[in-house]
Amino acid sequence: MSTLSSSMNIAVSALYSQSAAVSCISNNLANSSTYGYKCTTASFASMVSGSGSYSNFTGAGVTVDPTQSLLTQGTLVGTESSTDLGIDGEGFFVVADTSDSDIFYYTRAGDFTTDKDGYLCNSAGWYLQGYPTDRDGNITSSTSAAGLEAINVENYQGVAAATTELSVQATLPAEAEVGDSFTVDAEIYDSLGVAHTVTLTYTKSDTNTWAMSAELADSSEAAAIGLTYTDGTTEADGTVLVTFNEDGTLASPENLGMTVTDWRLPGRHRR
Secondary structure: OOOHHHHHHHHHHHHHHHHHHHHHHHHHHOOOOOOHHHOOEEEEOOOOOOOOOOOOOOOOOOEEEEEOOOOOOOOOOOOOOOOOOOOOOOOEEEEEOOOOOOOEEEEOOOOOOOOOEEEEEOOOOOEEEEOOOOOOOEEOOOOOOOHEOOHHHHHOOOOOOOOOOOOOOOOOOOOOOOOOEEEEEEEEOOOOOEEEEEEEEEEEEEOOOEEEEEEEEOOOEEEEEEEEEEOOOOOOOOOOEEEEEOOOOOOOOOOOOEEEEEEOOOOOOOO
């Protein structure tokens, strides 16, 4: 009878564990559009019964341990909102539940927008905190928690500046065939602060070698855009060659030049 009862308990533990695993999957799907959410995984483990033999085995069933990696780096996603923020590496955004609160919380969710008073708030209603600075970027308050205050964008003014440096982090598949192409979009700004999308195209030309080119998403925005080596030269077809070492690290070039000529902004004058 004990063996029959044990078998039923084992079956119940399996149902419970599988139900918990399905709940993890459901929760991940439900939060697929939640900023800052980290995936939950289910790890199964056999329970030790402490008794039994080959002739009279009594199992203990299975258990499940849902794990959520809250401190792992998530994927940075581009948006069309100028107030959306993301952290690449360690750290958290400091937030508070009101604009004048001195009780702080921490989050990785950076989907911030301005409220009716100009304060930056995320979708959960938390106010982003920061240190006040002067016009040169020097902090004017204590660098402890006491110096933090809610960020109000209406209190700040700036002068538009053209993009001077663009950093791209990309992984190209080593197993790709010669001729395969992949694209990456990046955003740059002209001297009026107008955003433009640049499409970088990587085409595999040989083993560990890719030809890289650039073009504006809207061809009517400028007369030409191109990439050059640090000495100002390009390949005959207007591309630059990017090569990798056998271990996948970048071999050359370390830096490239990008030139944009004849911006075309209807109704505006470029400085």
